[in-house]
C-alpha cells in the first residue's frame with residue numbers, strides 16, 4: 212500500500228455535459244487530474260474520450276465546471292485556455308503536409324524551429340529533417356512533429372489524444388519514451404487504447420462509459436486485473452501491442 216498522499220489537482224472537471232444535436236455524449240463527467248504524472252482517460256470506442264479533451268480545451272460545446280489551478284475556464288475560448296497553460300495534441304496529428312518540419316514548428320513560435328533545445332533532447336530524428344515536407348514523414352515522425360510543436364511552449368498541463376494510434380510497435384515504444392520523459396516535468400491527461408503503454412507510463416486512470424466516469428483509480432491496479440479491464444474496456448491485454 213502506498214501511503215503517499217495524492218498530488219493536488221491541476222485540473223478539475225465537474226458535471227461536464229456535451230450534447231451534439233440530440234446526442235447527449237457526456238452526461239455529468241467528473242474527475243480530477245493530479246498536478247504530477249500521467250492520468251490515462253480510458254473507455255470503449257465512441258464513449259466520449261476525445262469529446263472530453265475537446266470540451267476541456269473549448270472545442271466542443273459544453274456545460275459544467277472546469278478549473279485549472281482553481282480558476283474556472285469553462286467559459287473561455289480555446290486561444291485563452293491555451294495561453295493559460297493547457298497544450299493539446301489532437302488525435303489526427305494535424306501537421307501541415309505542404310510545409311517543412313521546420314515551418315510546422317515555427318507556426319508556434321517564429322523564433323524556434325528544429326534548432327530548439329527540446330527538439331534535440333526529445334526528437335533527435337527531426338533535427339536533420341528540418342527541410343523535409345511534413346507530408347512525406349512517416350506516421351510516427353508526424354506524431355513527433357505534433358508533440359514537438361506543443362512542447363515548444365511552456366505548458367502546465369498537456370492533453371494528448373491517442374498518440375500511438377496506427378503506429379508500429381517500435382514507434383509506439385519511441386512515443387511512450389517521449390511521453391514518459393515529458394511527464395517528468397508536465398502532467399499529462401492522455402487518451403490511449405494501448406494498455407501496455409498505460410501500464411508503463413500512467414499513474415492514474417479515469418474510465419468513461421455511457422457518458423459518465425465509471426472507474427477512477429490506480430493505473431497499475433486496473434491493468435493488472437484482467438476481469439476488470441474486460442468489464443470496463445472490453446479488451447484483453449493480450450490483444451494489444453507492446454509499449
Ligand SMILES: Nc1ncnc2c1ncn2[C@@H]1O[C@H](COP(=O)(O)OP(=O)(O)OP(=O)(O)O)[C@@H](O)[C@H]1O
Pocket residue numbers: 231232234236254255256257258259260261262263
Ligand atoms: N462533432 C460531432 N457531432 C456529432 N456527434 C459527434 C461529434 N463528435 C463526436 N460525436 C459523437 O460523440 C460520441 C463520442 O465520440 P468521441 O470521439 O468523443 O469518442 P471516443 O471515446 O474518443 O472514441 P474512439 O475511442 O473511437 O476514438 C460518438 O458517438 C461520436 O459519434
